[in-house]
Amino acid sequence: FPNVITETRDRNGKLKKAINFELLKQMLSHDIVEGDEVYEFTWVGKKEAIVEAGKPIRKTLRPCKEESKDWETTENLYVEGDNLDVLKLLKESYLGKIKMIYIDPPYNTGKDSFVYPDKFLMEHDEYAEQIGLYDEDQNKLFKENNVSNPRFHSDWCSMLYPRLQLASYLLSPGGLIFISINDIEAANLRKMCDEIFGASNFVADLIWANKEGGGSSDSSLFRIKHEHILCYAKQIEEVEILGVPISNEERYKFRDEYVATRGKYYLQKLGMGSIQYSASLDYPIEAPDGTVIFPADNNNGRKACWRWSREKFAWGKENGFVEIKKDSKGIWTVYTKQYLNCDNEGNIIVRTQRPMGIIDEYSSTQAAKLLESMGMGNLFDYSKPVELIQYLLRRTNLNGEYVLDFFSGSATTAHAVMKLNAEDGGKRKFIMVQLPEPCAEESEAYKAGYQNICEIGKERIRRAGEKIREEGPVAEELDVGFRVFKLDSSNMKDVYYSPAEYRQTILDELISNIKEDRTDLDLLFGCLLEWGLPLSLPHTSEEISGMTVHTYNDGDLVACFADSVPEEVIREIARRRPLRAVFRDSSFASSPAKINVTEIFKLIAPNTSVKVL
Numbered sequence: 001f002p003n004v005i006t007e008t009r010d011r012n013g014k015l016k017k018a019i020n021f022e023l024l025k026q027m028l029s030h031d032i033v034e035g036d037e038v039y040e041f042t043w044v045g046k047k048e049a050i051v052e053a054g055k056p057i058r059k060t061l062r063p064c065k066e067e068s069k070d071w072e073t074t075e076n077l078y079v080e081g082d083n084l085d086v087l088k089l090l091k092e093s094y095l096g097k098i099k100m101i102y103i104d105p106p107y108n109t110g111k112d113s114f115v116y117p118d119k120f121l122m123e124h125d126e127y128a129e130q131i132g133l134y135d136e137d138q139n140k141l142f143k144e145n146n147v148s149n150p151r152f153h154s155d156w157c158s159m160l161y162p163r164l165q166l167a168s169y170l171l172s173p174g175g176l177i178f179i180s181i182n183d184i185e186a187a188n189l190r191k192m193c194d195e196i197f198g199a200s201n202f203v204a205d206l207i208w209a210n211k212e213g214g215g216s217s218d219s220s221l222f223r224i225k226h227e228h229i230l231c232y233a234k235q236i237e238e239v240e241i242l243g244v245p246i247s248n249e250e251r252y253k254f255r256d257e258y259v260a261t262r263g264k265y266y267l268q269k270l271g272m273g274s275i276q277y278s279a280s281l282d283y284p285i286e287a288p289d290g291t292v293i294f295p296a297d298n299n300n301g302r303k304a305c306w307r308w309s310r311e312k313f314a315w316g317k318e319n320g321f322v323e324i325k326k327d328s329k330g331i332w333t334v335y336t337k338q339y340l341n342c343d344n345e346g347n348i349i350v351r352t353q354r355p356m357g358i359i360d361e362y363s364s365t366q367a368a369k370l371l372e373s374m375g376m377g378n379l380f381d382y383s384k385p386v387e388l389i390q391y392l393l394r395r396t397n398l399n400g401e402y403v404l405d406f407f408s409g410s411a412t413t414a415h416a417v418m419k420l421n422a423e424d425g426g427k428r429k430f431i432m433v434q435l436p437e438p439c440a441e442e443s444e445a446y447k448a449g450y451q452n453i454c455e456i457g458k459e460r461i462r463r464a465g466e467k468i469r470e471e472g473p474v475a476e477e478l479d480v481g482f483r484v485f486k487l488d489s490s491n492m493k494d495v496y497y498s499p500a501e502y503r504q505t506i507l508d509e510l511i512s513n514i515k516e517d518r519t520d521l522d523l524l525f526g527c528l529l530e531w532g533l534p535l536s537l538p539h540t541s542e543e544i545s546g547m548t549v550h551t552y553n554d555g556d557l558v559a560c561f562a563d564s565v566p567e568e569v570i571r572e573i574a575r576r577r578p579l580r581a582v583f584r585d586s587s588f589a590s591s592p593a594k595i596n597v598t599e600i601f602k603l604i605a606p607n608t609s610v611k612v613l
Helices: 021-028 046-054 083-090 124-131 150-170 183-201 310-318 364-373 386-394 412-424 453-471 504-509 520-531 567-575 591-604
Strands: 005-009 015-019 059-063 077-080 098-103 171-181 202-209 226-233 265-269 322-326 332-339 402-405 429-434 483-489 539-544 547-552 557-560 580-583 609-612
Touching: 046 150, 059 083, 059 520, 077 453, 083 150, 083 429, 083 483, 098 150, 098 386, 150 171, 150 183, 171 183, 171 202, 183 202, 183 226, 310 322, 364 386, 386 412, 402 412, 412 429, 412 453, 429 453, 520 547, 520 557, 520 580, 539 567, 547 567, 557 567, 567 580, 567 591, 591 609
Parallel strands: 077 429, 077 483, 098 171, 098 402, 402 429, 557 580, 580 609
Antiparallel strands: 005 015, 059 483, 171 226, 202 226, 265 332, 322 332, 539 547, 547 557
């Protein structure tokens, strides 16, 4: 009975193999054994994974202007660092503001590796010891399979769960998350998403049938070419899925005087015998020769009714939506005009149809060829096709909103966002997050000079932007830039968070709470994260009486981090009445000077929040 083997923890908290005796009793019995039953999805380490999502961290995002592109004007972000910590830091600034998330996490094939340094991910030796895989003579006590071994599923679930939990906070009410995965973890991923997003917010399990290639060699029974793209909503009642172009446009073949605005049309009988009969819809219509037409006349004499009410028919006839002519048998027949670009209420539309759950276009071969054309061939394995991500972007009504990818890899999502904006004039913005995983020394990427995956991703975005502009024409304001941020320890020294842990003599020796290597920009963007402001808004710097003053988004925040800031500068900042003002402790020569700042703002700008680092 292999299904009764489970895992538990011993008195010391270590994992060990165990037997589910309640289940074993039931397996051995012909009667129902009494006992509690519960439906749940769990694994070893789940509680720790849940706790991990809510643990506070002492970290920040440091701006890196020298690696950015169009820093002053771009609204796109590229963030380097462990996505678990990055998502925690972005939580306040982007809470409920992300319209679409796409991620392509590790598939846990047993051949791939995920290097996210979560402390609850166990090394093989540790896991083997905890579950008793070997006896005293190091003989394996039971068979272990790379893919089916619980360690692989548990580690993968523990890695992904807290990240999805944090991602759920960022989605807007009408937001969607798309997750690429293969068969190995598809079932676990769906259970995980049911818990985090709610089973009622499940949208679809899309199947991407990779168009080219011979299929996976992982199975000796079937050629596996497809992958799953699980889609969940934040609030499904708020979701709008945009349709795809209609597949039967050729049926719209007739023209009339309205073709310039309504497009071509086809004719559809107004009389219907298949709908429920209603006496109010069984009324006479006058033919061009003065005779009268009833619905039954257009239904071989059988009882029928019109699809439109009397009032709707009168409106349709007056506005050119009705055509009455004889059919092939010489019978006067009433038709409505079904226009390509206009509905039956007179509204101009783009006619679409509901998208299918199977995406049978695009291929990984396309992705490889595109990277090759950009001079980046063989630098990254298994990149998704830009066209596939564009297809998903087109299903989401993004109007100047953010697309987040926190497993950004080769930055395909960023490329897709820029390319689609160039094609349709959209204003979509992206946030890419990627762990700076080192490139193996034997890899083509390392030989080409790339130290880690982030360097590949950033260069891909730069080249993609240039390629899109070259292929033009594109709007001058097309945003192909990005601001780079890098995850690092907090800007503040440990004493800032826990002064009670330090002796007074040490406190007296400390000149500043702020680490010596931190710049004005580090402090500015650290404040933005603490106050929950976006990182992509305009930022300017100016000199006032020899002091550098930073203004963020035209007054959302004004900061001066200079030492010994004169009162005239403080008064000038106050006169601008920003929403927030920030200084550092060393900006004031003494405690009375710091108190004076508070009084100045109370008098000149009472609604400004003042913070001193």
